[in-house]
Amino acid sequence: MITTKNCVIRLSRYKNALNRFKSLGFVKVFSDNLADAVGVTSSQVRKDFSIFGISGNKKGGYKVDELVEKINIILGKNEIQQVILVGAGHMGKALLKYKGFEKEGMKIVACFDVDPTKLNREAQTPILSTKEMKDFVQSRRIKVGIIAVPDAAAQAVLDQMLEAGIKGVLNFAPITLRGAEDTVVNNVNIELELENVIYYVNALGKASRANENQDFKI
Amino acid sequence: MITTKNCVIRLSRYKNALNRFKSLGFVKVFSDNLADAVGVTSSQVRKDFSIFGISGNKKGGYKVDELVEKINIILGKNEIQQVILVGAGHMGKALLKYKGFEKEGMKIVACFDVDPTKLNREAQTPILSTKEMKDFVQSRRIKVGIIAVPDAAAQAVLDQMLEAGIKGVLNFAPITLRGAEDTVVNNVNIELELENVIYYVNALGKASRANENQDFKI
DNA sequence: AGTATATTGTGAATAATATCACATTAAAAC
DNA sequence: GTTTTAATGTGATATTATTCACAATATACT
Missing domain, CATH: 3.40.50.720 (NAD(P)-binding Rossmann-like Domain)
Known part of the structure; x- marks a missing residue:
C-alpha cells in the first residue's frame, strides 16, 4: 500500500496550526482560522472534520483543546x-x-x-x-x-x-x-521535492515571459 | 501558490527509475516497466507522457536515453x-x-x-x-x-x-x-510524514482486528 | 423573550484525476 | 508479403476530491 490520503495529511496540519493557535492564547477557533493557517478553504476544513466525525459548535467554532485531543486520537498520538x-x-x-x-x-x-x-x-x-x-x-x-x-x-x-x-x-x-x-x-524524496520546486519556478518564468494566456495553467 | 501536481512528481519518479534501468543496462523500457518501478498503472504512465507531449514507439516502448533527456528538459534539468x-x-x-x-x-x-x-x-x-x-x-x-x-x-x-x-x-x-x-x-514536513505512516499503521491494525469488512477503506 | 447573526455540517454540484478500453501501428513471425 | 502480436496514445468513463450553497442552530443583542 502506498500512503497519502490528503485528508489525513491535512489533519496533521490542522493539529500543528492548532498548537500554534494555542500558544498564542486562542481558546476556540473557527474553520476560517484553520483554513487560513493551512492554506485551504474553510469548507475543506469542515468537510475533513465531517469525514473523521469531528464536530464543533454551531456558531462558537471549535474549542482548541478538545479539537487537538480529537485529532490526536484519530492520528494515534494518544500514546508515545x-x-x-x-x-x-x-x-x-x-x-x-x-x-x-x-x-x-x-x-x-x-x-x-x-x-x-x-x-x-x-x-x-x-x-x-x-x-x-x-x-x-x-x-x-x-x-x-x-x-x-x-x-x-x-x-x-x-x-x-x-x-x-x-x-x-x-x-x-x-x-x-x-x-x-x-x-x-x-x-519522501527530498531531491524530488526540490526538483518539483524548480519545475514550477521554470513554469512560472515561462508563463510570465509568454505574457499571453497559455494552456499550461498551474 | 502551493505546489504538488502529481504528474510532475511522477515525472521525477520515472526519471529516477529510468536511471536505475539504465545502470542495469536497459536500452528501452515499456510503460509497464516504469509502472512497476514507480508503483502506478501503465496507463497512468502513458497518460502522463501524453500530458507532457512525450511519445514512444508503438511496440518498441521508449528508448531510455531519449526518454531521460526529454524528462530532464521538462523538469528544467538541462542546466545546473x-x-x-x-x-x-x-x-x-x-x-x-x-x-x-x-x-x-x-x-x-x-x-x-x-x-x-x-x-x-x-x-x-x-x-x-x-x-x-x-x-x-x-x-x-x-x-x-x-x-x-x-x-x-x-x-x-x-x-x-x-x-x-x-x-x-x-x-x-x-x-x-x-x-x-x-x-x-x-x-515538506517530516514529522507529519511520520505521523501519516503511524495513522495508517493504526488503521491497518484496526482493520485486521475488526476482521469483518468495514466502511473505512484505505 | 424574541430577533438577528455567525458559524457549523453536509448533501449536491463541480472539478480534477485516474482508469478503461480500444483503435492504431510498428515490429516480429510465418 | 501477409498475418499476428505487442505495444503506444488517447477519447470515454469512472472515481475521487473539492467547492458551493444553504438548512440548522447556538450565541449575542435588543
Missing part, C-alpha cells in the same frame, strides 16, 4: 510511538538529533547501521548493528521504521523491516519502495 | 540549478553534506544562518550571515531556496527570500508557508 531508524549517515544522524519527533510523541528508540565503525551502544539513542534489528523490533513490538540509507540498499532494508514485523515505513531513500498488502510505505 | 539554503542546524548541515542534489544537477551554493558562531566563509559551501543573503541572491540571480530553520523563524525567512527575488522555496520547517501569486512554496 516508538520508531526505529535504519541508516546512520548524514540524514540518519540529523534525524537522530532532530527534536521535533519527541515533541510530537514519536521517539526514535534505536538506530541501526551495517557499518561497524558507526555503532555506538552507549549513545542516548543507541546505534546498533542491523543484524540485531529483528530481535530488537520483535521484543519491543515496534511497528514503525524510518529508512535513511542509500537507494541501492533501501529495498533490502525494507524487506528486513517487514520480516521483523514492522508495518509502516517512512522511506527517505530516493527510490519508490512498496510493501505488502497490510503494510504502509511513505516515500 | 543553483540553490541557497537558510538554516545551518542539524537539518541544514545534513542537507549540505547530502550528495544527492549534485548528482541531480542541483547545487547548494551557499548557506545562511543568523547565528554568528555557525558562520564559515571558507567552507566548501560557505555559511554566511543571513544579512548577506539578499545581495548574494541578487548578484547571482538565484531563484530557488531551501528553508531549514525552526518553525517560528520560517515565515520571516520566507519573506526575506521572496524580497531577495527567490521564486521557489522548499520548506522543511513544520509550518505551512505560502508565497505570493508568482512564487512556489513546497512544504
Whole structure:
C-alpha cells in the first residue's frame, strides 16, 4: 500500500496550526482560522472534520483543546510511538538529533547501521548493528521504521523491516519502495521535492515571459 | 501558490527509475516497466507522457536515453540549478553534506544562518550571515531556496527570500508557508510524514482486528 | 423573550484525476 | 508479403476530491 490520503495529511496540519493557535492564547477557533493557517478553504476544513466525525459548535467554532485531543486520537498520538531508524549517515544522524519527533510523541528508540565503525551502544539513542534489528523490533513490538540509507540498499532494508514485523515505513531513500498488502510505505524524496520546486519556478518564468494566456495553467 | 501536481512528481519518479534501468543496462523500457518501478498503472504512465507531449514507439516502448533527456528538459534539468539554503542546524548541515542534489544537477551554493558562531566563509559551501543573503541572491540571480530553520523563524525567512527575488522555496520547517501569486512554496514536513505512516499503521491494525469488512477503506 | 447573526455540517454540484478500453501501428513471425 | 502480436496514445468513463450553497442552530443583542 502506498500512503497519502490528503485528508489525513491535512489533519496533521490542522493539529500543528492548532498548537500554534494555542500558544498564542486562542481558546476556540473557527474553520476560517484553520483554513487560513493551512492554506485551504474553510469548507475543506469542515468537510475533513465531517469525514473523521469531528464536530464543533454551531456558531462558537471549535474549542482548541478538545479539537487537538480529537485529532490526536484519530492520528494515534494518544500514546508515545516508538520508531526505529535504519541508516546512520548524514540524514540518519540529523534525524537522530532532530527534536521535533519527541515533541510530537514519536521517539526514535534505536538506530541501526551495517557499518561497524558507526555503532555506538552507549549513545542516548543507541546505534546498533542491523543484524540485531529483528530481535530488537520483535521484543519491543515496534511497528514503525524510518529508512535513511542509500537507494541501492533501501529495498533490502525494507524487506528486513517487514520480516521483523514492522508495518509502516517512512522511506527517505530516493527510490519508490512498496510493501505488502497490510503494510504502509511513505516515500519522501527530498531531491524530488526540490526538483518539483524548480519545475514550477521554470513554469512560472515561462508563463510570465509568454505574457499571453497559455494552456499550461498551474 | 502551493505546489504538488502529481504528474510532475511522477515525472521525477520515472526519471529516477529510468536511471536505475539504465545502470542495469536497459536500452528501452515499456510503460509497464516504469509502472512497476514507480508503483502506478501503465496507463497512468502513458497518460502522463501524453500530458507532457512525450511519445514512444508503438511496440518498441521508449528508448531510455531519449526518454531521460526529454524528462530532464521538462523538469528544467538541462542546466545546473543553483540553490541557497537558510538554516545551518542539524537539518541544514545534513542537507549540505547530502550528495544527492549534485548528482541531480542541483547545487547548494551557499548557506545562511543568523547565528554568528555557525558562520564559515571558507567552507566548501560557505555559511554566511543571513544579512548577506539578499545581495548574494541578487548578484547571482538565484531563484530557488531551501528553508531549514525552526518553525517560528520560517515565515520571516520566507519573506526575506521572496524580497531577495527567490521564486521557489522548499520548506522543511513544520509550518505551512505560502508565497505570493508568482512564487512556489513546497512544504515538506517530516514529522507529519511520520505521523501519516503511524495513522495508517493504526488503521491497518484496526482493520485486521475488526476482521469483518468495514466502511473505512484505505 | 424574541430577533438577528455567525458559524457549523453536509448533501449536491463541480472539478480534477485516474482508469478503461480500444483503435492504431510498428515490429516480429510465418 | 501477409498475418499476428505487442505495444503506444488517447477519447470515454469512472472515481475521487473539492467547492458551493444553504438548512440548522447556538450565541449575542435588543
